[in-house]
Amino acid sequence: MAILFDQKTRVVSQGITGTEGSFHTREALKLGTKVVAGVTPGKGGSNFEDTPVYDRVIEASEKQGANASGIYVPAAVAPDAILEAVEAGIELVVCMTEGIPVLEMIKVKQALKGTTSRLIGPNCPGIATPGSGKIGFIPNFTLSKGNVGVISRSGTLTYEVLWQLTNLGIGQSTAIGIGGDPIVGSTFVDLLELFEKDAQTEAIVLIGEIGGSAEEEAAEFIKDNVTKPVVAFVAGRTAPSGRRMGHAGAIIAGGKGASEEKVKALEKAGVVVEKNPAEIGKTIKTILDQSRRKK
């Protein structure tokens, strides 16, 4: 089953002819992803390898049945690309672009309300369902099919954890990076809800970081709504307050967003919080073995 991305997912790459778009579309194709179309305004009618390129997203959806989009365009045009995909009725819109102004994202989120589209990102590594394919940057070799759902605010740290799981023989149902910006399309809570309902997912790994309150919100939700085991890691325990660590999200402002509060909230919700991310894989393995034995 997995969540959001499965065998029926047909992908259009927006910005397919750009450096990032072309590289990562090729990688997705290697993984067996059904990339059915590309969009680059002005380049409609051409081909990217065997994939047709269109001027507009609506053509990709009408002619090729695209129902998911990967956005690999520069920040200045990314909000426009998201809105175009939403208007074309694309169900899953995944935006990798970094550097979209916060005020633009506030407008985009407003425009999403009442539509059938779900946005992942921006400034995120994307989504992957091993066995079905991927959108975005997650390296193919880190992935393997299985029963652990992974959600993260980080990019490379997600690859690190996925690779660790894969090396231990623990496959993933779906892995999603929600993005490091202050305002993102889908939050931990949105995705926890889907993983809880997904029959394939037996356990969940949640990778948070300092700043904001997404982890506290996740903890609150887990307490009452998630029955599956959750293992978490919060990056930035040693980060000094008041300094942004790369992600706009990663700042401790006036004590708020500090890792101790997040860890406390998660533990109170019954989540196993690892201090050392190198231990996540082993912990998940123990938990899976225990819950399987019970059944």
Added chain:
Amino acid sequence: MTMKIHEYQAKKILRDYNVPTPRGEVADSPERAKEIASSLNTEVVIKAQVHAGGRGKAGGIRLAASPEEAFVVAREILGMTLVTSQTGSEGKRVRNVLVEEASPVGKELYLGLAVDRSRHRECLVYIASEAGGMEIEEVAKTAPEKIIKAVVHPASGFSPFHARKLFYSLGLAKPLSKQFSFIVKALYHLFLDKDASLVEINPLVITEAGELIALDAKINFDDDGLSRHPEIKQLRDEGEEEPLEVEAVNAGVTYIKLDGNVGCMVNGAGLAMTTMDLIKLAGGEPANFLDVGGGASPEQVEKAFRILTSDPKVKVILVNIFGGILRCDRVATGLIEAASKIEKRLPMVVRLQGTNVEEGRRLLQESDLTFEVAEELYQAARMAVELSKKS
């Protein structure tokens, strides 16, 4: 990231939006301070211009009754190193002072506008308090009942009732209504026009004459919006930033200097923070946060390496790269280039994984670089910490 500006620059922007502020100008010498004081022709206040709060307590804000006194006070403040609760122990050198008319004291309010990023909100929110002049985070902690909020729906934007909500909740006197609403609305437009991330008037003073005046102001900007506001971008004061951090910004990498001796170079913000956490867990202290980014070129890696090694505290270097978009061979090429140009040789632990890792490792092996190889993340941290204790 967020860009900070000085108080005098923030007040200039407020004036552009017709928000009343005390008359005044910035000075970089005692002579200039004296001139400004004499043209203001009244008692003045001399305020150190640094990107940090808590200036008053640290002696960075003082009164002067005459132009001659302004000269003396400015001479004392200019060049002093101000250590406040927000500067860290090394403090900040004062290079400019704001000389402005001393305003009559009165009731002090707080008025701010910020982004509320909590789930299902994602909008702007006004924050007001009768406890002006204090750090608002402190008020929120000690007297949360004194914090008043007005949430601005992103679809409808500012509406006059937002101002009324704040006004009546603060219990202000009726004659102030018009002025107050004007200022509340002005902040909204300023925020949107300039891609601000925080606009704060603290304190907003009610004078005995019944006038509202912005006595101190702070405006931060969304870095991601700067490309469309060249007039804001040029307000950046590199002199307020750590020199190595400025160099990093220009090289396109994110670097934040810390106090430890294990220098680290990592790709990705989350992994970079995790690497710091693991250095601590292994009993060491990270010297910095350094994210070379996703698509780093060998040149960027080289510059990052240069920045790392120019911090005299660094005793050992830990390179932790998980190649996804970033290819390990590019990292190796950059490292080799950098090391060949830099004389200072420091012990180095390299941990490479991911895209083109074999090629990257081969390049490193064949170079004349000396380094230790780690396979796992925590192992790399432990090795680096051990080396830092030896040297």
